Amino acid sequence: MTEVKYSKEHEWIKLEGDVATIGITKHATEMLGDIVFTELPEKGSNVQKDGTAGVVESTKAASDVYTPVSGEVVETNQEIVDDPSKINQDPENTAWFFKLKVKDKSEMNSLMNKENYDKFAKESSS
Amino acid sequence: MNIKKTSLYQLHQEYRAKFVEFAGYQMPIQYSEGIVEEHKFTRSHSGIFDVSHMGQLFIYGGEDLIKDLEKIFPLDLKNLKLNHSKYSFLMDKDAGIHDDLIITKINEGFLIILNAACKDNDFKILKELLEEEHKMVLDENRSLIAIQGPKSSQILNDVVDGIKDLNFMSGNWFSFKDHKVYITRSGYTGEDGFEISIPNNFVDKLTRELINKGSKLIGLGARDTLRLEAGLCLYGHDLDKDKTPVEANLKWAISKERISKGDFIGSDIIIKQLNNGVSKIRVGIKPEGKIIAREKTKIFNQSDVHVGEITSGTFGPSVNGPVAMGYIENEFSKKDTKVFLEVRGKKHPANICGLPFYKKSYVKGATK
Numbered sequence: 439m440t441e442v443k444y445s446k447e448h449e450w451i452k453l454e455g456d457v458a459t460i461g462i463t464k465h466a467t468e469m470l471g472d473i474v475f476t477e478l479p480e481k482g483s484n485v486q487k488d489g490t491a492g493v494v495e496s497t498k499a500a501s502d503v504y505t506p507v508s509g510e511v512v513e514t515n516q517e518i519v520d521d522p523s524k525i526n527q528d529p530e531n532t533a534w535f536f537k538l539k540v541k542d543k544s545e546m547n548s549l550m551n552k553e554n555y556d557k558f559a560k561e562s563s564s
Numbered sequence: 565m566n567i568k569k570t571s572l573y574q575l576h577q578e579y580r581a582k583f584v585e586f587a588g589y590q591m592p593i594q595y596s597e598g599i600v601e602e603h604k605f606t607r608s609h610s611g612i613f614d615v616s617h618m619g620q621l622f623i624y625g626g627e628d629l630i631k632d633l634e635k636i637f638p639l640d641l642k643n644l645k646l647n648h649s650k651y652s653f654l655m656d657k658d659a660g661i662h663d664d665l666i667i668t669k670i671n672e673g674f675l676i677i678l679n680a681a682c683k684d685n686d687f688k689i690l691k692e693l694l695e696e697e698h699k700m701v702l703d704e705n706r707s708l709i710a711i712q713g714p715k716s717s718q719i720l721n722d723v724v725d726g727i728k729d730l731n732f733m734s735g736n737w738f739s740f741k742d743h744k745v746y747i748t749r750s751g752y753t754g755e756d757g758f759e760i761s762i763p764n765n766f767v768d769k770l771t772r773e774l775i776n777k778g779s780k781l782i783g784l785g786a787r788d789t790l791r792l793e794a795g796l797c798l799y800g801h802d803l804d805k806d807k808t809p810v811e812a813n814l815k816w817a818i819s820k821e822r823i824s825k826g827d828f829i830g831s832d833i834i835i836k837q838l839n840n841g842v843s844k845i846r847v848g849i850k851p852e853g854k855i856i857a858r859e860k861t862k863i864f865n866q867s868d869v870h871v872g873e874i875t876s877g878t879f880g881p882s883v884n885g886p887v888a889m890g891y892i893e894n895e896f897s898k899k900d901t902k903v904f905l906e907v908r909g910k911k912h913p914a915n916i917c918g919l920p921f922y923k924k925s926y927v928k929g930a931t932k
Binding site: 493495496498500526 | 593594598599600601785788789854855856858878879881886908
């Protein structure tokens with residue numbers, strides 16, 4: 439079973455072999471409200487741990503999306519660019535953002551498991 | 565400073581509002597359904613907006629009142645009929661805008677609706693400008709709610725009989741369970757609708773009845789997307805002291821008769837700008853793609869010269885795409901002029917367009 443990990447910037451990451459799938463959490467979508475615009479990193483580009491790797495915008499404001507680990511972007515999800523409201527509907531599953539070929543799997547170690555993230559999210563929103 | 569709450573605060577909580585501080589008040593930015601749904605519901609059905617943070621200034625006076633107010637506002641108040649409303653501005657001597665407002669002729673005086681963030685300063689300015697004998701009351705004992713959208717007239721008429729007979733931009737006193745309410749047919753969403761001034765003690769009751777008849781509470785978030793699609797200005801963003809009504813493309817709101825006399829505060833500059841033109845002007849801007857250009861986004865011409873700035877920009881749920889307005893050098897203000905908007909370091913194509921983005925559906929005559 440693959441464990442999903444979480445960042446303090448409210449991204450989730452699921453590692454399968456060398457490839458990680460990354461998206462934003464349900465908690466993040468609830469804080470953002472209706473998402474109406476998405477920008478994703480370019481396929482083939484390299485992104486650095488904790489660096490920006492996209493943008494989501496709600497009717498209210500724009501927010502950066504960060505990558506929790508470094509790697510090369512191997513796939514992006516065009517569906518959420520065409521219809522950003524899908525992110526609100528299914529953020530932690532079909533509305534993933536991008537897939538990375540991970541450079542250094544040990545970068546995963548500093549991330550939170552589900553239990554710790556839920557606690558973190560609850561504290562940071564109160 | 566203490567954050568103020570409106571009389572509908574508890575009702576907002578019951579409907580799971582997310583709150584935001586706005587002009588010193590705790591106001592609902594959205595409810596559980598979110599801005600896009602709230603926006604669409606207002607356009608298709610009916611939405612209720614708590615705008616009790618706005619100022620309700622009653623000015624009473626004798627025969628001199630009209631004369632004194634005409635020295636301040638660029639309006640033909642002599643010919644403003646009882647219970648009729650006009651959109652106007654409070655300006656400084658350089659025609660910079662202190663506030664934009666709606667003024668209504670009532671018995672023995674006027675009711676002026678002011679922006680929440682400006683109302684205390686407006687009161688101070690008007691107090692200094694007006695003669696002592698005019699009585700001014702910035703009424704904190706009354707709430708203000710707007711009900712907007714195509715079903716609003718039927719819904720409100722079920723609760724306050726007779727409002728269907730009001731014409732656009734006019735009002736009257738009505739009775740809600742024996743309490744006096746002042747209702748005008750007006751609003752700020754581009755839809756047919758009403759604004760209701762009611763004592764604080766009864767606003768909760770009235771609002772609940774409107775909800776029971778099928779209207780829904782709508783937050784400030786959707787109020788912003790609705791007014792922007794309708795091409796309407798938001799003070800502090802699209803209007804401020806560095807902009808004049810002529811630059812804001814609002815010269816339609818200035819009385820021609822008053823311009824010919826030129827005897828109101830700021831009239832020198834207004835007349836000069838009307839005769840000689842302005843260097844910058846407010847326009848609608850439609851990005852070509854999906855990118856949202858927000859306030860303070862720089863506008864460039866086709867030769868990559870910085871020629872303007874966005875003052876309001878968002879995603880328009882009814883337009884189903886980005887919408888914006890801003891100020892641009894006059895020579896680039898023509899409809900269909902291609903410009904570029906700098907968002908996150910990249911320049912994105914956009915076109916100057918007419919306003920509104922969404923066609924208004926005001927009901928001009930009374931619906932019987």
